[in-house]
Amino acid sequence: MNAFAKRALFSYSSVTKSKAETADPHELVKLLFTGLTDKIATARNSLARQDRMERANAVTGAQKILFGLRQTLDFNQGGELARNLDALYDYCTRRLTEGHAREDDTIFAEVHELMVQIRDAWNVMPVKGPTLVQ
Numbered sequence: 001m002n003a004f005a006k007r008a009l010f011s012y013s014s015v016t017k018s019k020a021e022t023a024d025p026h027e028l029v030k031l032l033f034t035g036l037t038d039k040i041a042t043a044r045n046s047l048a049r050q051d052r053m054e055r056a057n058a059v060t061g062a063q064k065i066l067f068g069l070r071q072t073l074d075f076n077q078g079g080e081l082a083r084n085l086d087a088l089y090d091y092c093t094r095r096l097t098e099g100h101a102r103e104d105d106t107i108f109a110e111v112h113e114l115m116v117q118i119r120d121a122w123n124v125m126p127v128k129g130p131t132l133v134q
Contacts, residue, residue, distance in 0.1 A: 024127070025072070026125075029069070030119075032065050032069055032072075033069075033118065033123075034119070036065040036119070039058045039059075039065065040096075040108060040111055040112040040115065041112065043055050043058035043059050043096070044108045044109065047108065048105070059096050059097070063096055066093045069085075070086055070089045073086055085118070088118070092114060092115065095107050096111055099111065
């Protein structure tokens, strides 16, 4: 596992060590997206329950995973798609901050929907061929 993948994995610390160490880069990104969408869902639920501490932890966790996903991008092989994903991850990181500060579930819902779409696309992407991750 390369350094980028290790940093991304660190961003999703609830993944079991043995599962993560045996995952290929494609599978690792799947795990990260699952963790990301779970964290955003937790932030939304925490907002509804007015649990600020849990919401803050969930938003921070989601942002860490987004940072990890950005670090896994391979701009040489991924080209324009990798650059677009990088911009999307940056946008989502900023929107999560805004949603948390404004206590605005519509912002969390927007980010959640975007990441669910990317997660679902990633899950059906063939593993062979050019890669977007290092």
